[in-house]
Amino acid sequence: QGQLAESGGGSVQAGGSLRLTCSASDYTYIGYCMGWFRQVPGSEREPVAAIYTNGGATYYTDSVRGRFTISYDLPRNTLYLQMNSLEPDDTALYYCAGDSWDPQLCASDWTQRKYEFNYWGQGTQVTVSS
Numbered sequence: 001q002g003q004l005a006e007s008g009g010g011s012v013q014a015g016g017s018l019r020l021t022c023s024a025s026d027y028t029y030i031g032y033c034m035g036w037f038r039q040v041p042g043s044e045r046e047p048v049a050a051i052y053t054n055g056g057a058t059y060y061t062d063s064v065r066g067r068f069t070i071s072y073d074l075p076r077n078t079l080y081l082q083m084n085s086l087e088p089d090d091t092a093l094y095y096c097a098g099d100s101w102d103p104q105l106c107a108s109d110w111t112q113r114k115y116e117f118n119y120w121g122q123g124t125q126v127t128v129s130s
Contacts, residue, residue, distance in 0.1 A: 002024060002025050002026050002028075002029030002030035002098065002119050003024070003025040003026075003119070004022055004023070004024055004025075004030065004096050004097070004098060004119050004120060004121035005022065005023045005121050005122065006020060006021065006022050006094065006095065006096050006121040006122065006123060006124040007020070007021050007022075007023075007124055008020040008021045008124060009094060009124030009125045009126045010125075010126070010127070011127040011128075011129065012086055012126075012127075012128055012129070013128070013129050013130075014086060014087055014088055014128055014129065014130050015085060015086065016086050016128070017082070017083060017084045017085075017086065018083045018086065018126060019080060019081070019082050019083070020036070020080065020081040020083065020094055020096075020124060020126075021078060021079070021080055022034075022036075022078065022079035022080070022081075022096030022121055023076075023077065023078050023079075024077040024078065024079065024098065025077070026077070029119075030098035030099070030100070030118075030119045031098050031099045031100030031101065031118070031119075032052050032053045032054040032055075032100070032101075032103075032106070033050065033051075033052055033053075033098065033099050033100070033101040033103075033105070033106035033110065033117075034050065034051055034052075034053055034072065034079050034096065034097065034098040035047065035048070035049060035050035035051070035070075035096070035097050035098075035110055035117065036048040036049050036050070036070060036079075036081045036094060036095070036096055036097075037094070037095045037096075037097060037114055038090075038092035038093065038094045038095070038126075039092055039093050039095070039123075040091070040092045040093075044114075045095075045114050045115060046061070046063075046092070046114070047061050047110065047111040047114050048060075048061060048064055048068065048081070048094070049061070049064060049068055049069075049070040049081060050070065050106065050110040050111075051070045051071070051072055051079070052103045052106045052107070053072040053074065053079075054103070055103065056072070057103065057106075057107065058070050058071075059106075059107060059110060061111065063089075064083075064090075067083065067084050067085045067086075068081060068082065068083050068084070069081070069082040069084075070082075079096050079098075081094070081096075083126070086126075086128045087128060088128050088129065088130045089128075090126060090128050091126060091127050091128050092125075092126060093123040093124070093125050093126075094123060094124050094125075094126050095120055095121055095122075095123045096120070096121045097117035097119060097120050097121070098117060098118070098119040099113075099116070099117045099118045099119065100118070
């Protein structure tokens with residue numbers, strides 16, 4: 001079965017950058033629709049970005065568009081989230097997720113289905129200080 005494992009979180013000052021990494025054990029199990037989500041204790045899980053790895057279509061929420069970049073390295077089975085111009089409001093536990101949805105469903109529903117992805121990593125903490 002597929003497994004996901006995040007790394008790369010840490011503490012930075014506002015304006016700084018971090019790159020999160022999500023290693024996938026076997027994307028053939030996990031599927032092509034992959035995303036990053038974040039959550040602060042006591043709050044709803046928030047979509048951040050998604051990618052359909054078979055083709056490379058990417059999707060972002062308004063709060064991170066222009067600052068974050070999602071990408072996937074197929075030979076390495078690795079998902080990335082490059083985060084630039086970080087703000088204190090970006091502080092959260094960041095999760096990667098994957099599912100076998102088709103490209104249309106991935107594009108249309110990845111934000112609404114923020115709890116329904118079949119595979120999740122354990123999370124990596126990002127803390128941005130002002």
